Amino acid sequence: MDTLRIGFMGAGFIAGIHAEVLARDPRVSVHAVIDPDLQRVTTFALNTGAAVVPSLDDLLGEVDALYICTPNALHADVAIHALDAGVSVFSEKPMATSIDDARAVLDASQRARGVYQAGFNRRFAGVYRELKHRLVSGDVVLSSALLKMNRGELRRPAWTGDPLVSGGFLYETPIHMLDLTRYLFGEPVEVVCRARSTVYDQLDDFSMLFTFESGASAVFATSAHATWLFPFERVEVYGEHAAIVTEEMERITFSTGDQQAALTLDFAQQPRDERWGYIEADGRFVDAICGVGEPAVSAAEAFATTQLVERCYAAAREADAASPSA
Numbered sequence: 401m402d403t404l405r406i407g408f409m410g411a412g413f414i415a416g417i418h419a420e421v422l423a424r425d426p427r428v429s430v431h432a433v434i435d436p437d438l439q440r441v442t443t444f445a446l447n448t449g450a451a452v453v454p455s456l457d458d459l460l461g462e463v464d465a466l467y468i469c470t471p472n473a474l475h476a477d478v479a480i481h482a483l484d485a486g487v488s489v490f491s492e493k494p495m496a497t498s499i500d501d502a503r504a505v506l507d508a509s510q511r512a513r514g515v516y517q518a519g520f521n522r523r524f525a526g527v528y529r530e531l532k533h534r535l536v537s538g539d540v541v542l543s544s545a546l547l548k549m550n551r552g553e554l555r556r557p558a559w560t561g562d563p564l565v566s567g568g569f570l571y572e573t574p575i576h577m578l579d580l581t582r583y584l585f586g587e588p589v590e591v592v593c594r595a596r597s598t599v600y601d602q603l604d605d606f607s608m609l610f611t612f613e614s615g616a617s618a619v620f621a622t623s624a625h626a627t628w629l630f631p632f633e634r635v636e637v638y639g640e641h642a643a644i645v646t647e648e649m650e651r652i653t654f655s656t657g658d659q660q661a662a663l664t665l666d667f668a669q670q671p672r673d674e675r676w677g678y679i680e681a682d683g684r685f686v687d688a689i690c691g692v693g694e695p696a697v698s699a700a701e702a703f704a705t706t707q708l709v710e711r712c713y714a715a716a717r718e719a720d721a722a723s724p725s726a
């Protein structure tokens with residue numbers, strides 16, 4: 401088979417990570433890139449050997465697959481355009497910044513010749529693979545859970561502070577945890593959410609409570625201005641005299657029973673692209689284009705995660721309207 405030609409829309413931070421991973425895959429070549437930032441696009445082209453092209457249509461004419469690595473609000477239209485042009489799409493999270501746009505991407509993926517995959521890399525990080533394995537194998541049956549994912553600031557990159565571009569804070573980093581909530585525990589049957597705008601001119605502090613069909617529940621707290629004080633990402637799962645605790649994507653510890661030793665798996669020595677799940681996510685996207693397996697995070701999955709984001713915002717608005725101070 402000929403080498404697959406990969407294009408990049410956006411040559412910033414995450415584009416660099418994917419390009420480095422793809423450079424080690426003999427099935428693909430990083431072929432072309434577009435980004436209005438001259439310095440970034442030039443550096444990316446020098447590092448990867450990609451050609452800089454002037455427009456999206458030029459890019460789509462030259463590639464088999466497109467990595468969408470632009471700010472959030474620019475994902476959906478480009479994904480639809482690429483899928484309709486017969487080009488496979490790896491879209492960084494989020495799929496879209498509204499439910500209507502997400503549905504339009506889902507529709508485009510269903511009529512497309514190519515494949516669509518969303519960039520929810522945490523599903524493939526060692527700690528979360530191990531956590532999923534422990535839940536699926538029944539080692540721990542979820543009774544309740546505690547999740548947190550803080551962001552230090554909404555200043556770097558600057559567009560993350562503009563909700564018109566990011567879609568709002570939940571569409572930024574916390575969407576990873578909302579995706580993991582669904583992936584690990586299933587679809588919540590009930591969502592309760594309280595949110596406030598404290599430091600930024602948007603909702604930037606959230607407390608959420610999810611209830612699942614089994615009656616089990618999970619709470620999720622996320623703040624947009626916590627500084628980068630460690631730990632900023634953590635999951636604790638409780639079962640019958642059992643618990644699993646993750647610390648960042650570095651370590652997972654699980655109890656083996658009351659008064660038993662606990663076991664810790666430490667991933668800290670893995671390189672970040674492996675530890676954070678990027679290598680597997682990118683490899684499975686290329687596999688799917690080559691007809692080996694399905695995309696690792698399908699358009700239907702990314703759509704369902706967008707629905708959960710919107711349910712949280714809707715629950716926050718409802719709670720706010722019902723509050724005595726409203």
Ligand SMILES: NC(=O)c1ccc[n+]([C@@H]2O[C@H](COP(=O)([O-])OP(=O)(O)OC[C@H]3O[C@@H](n4cnc5c(N)ncnc54)[C@H](O)[C@@H]3O)[C@@H](O)[C@H]2O)c1
Pocket residue numbers: 409410411412413414415434435436437440468469470471472474492493494519520521557572
């Ligand atoms: N999965 C993850 O772990 C992860 C991590 C970081 C970012 N992301 C996501 O990746 C995306 C990019 O984030 P980032 O941190 O790389 O941001 P960034 O600001 O570093 O890079 C974005 C790039 O897009 C370029 N750009 C803006 N408008 C463009 C346009 N119209 N056409 C082409 N390029 C354009 C910018 O010039 C910039 O170089 C975001 O959607 C973000 O949510 C995902």
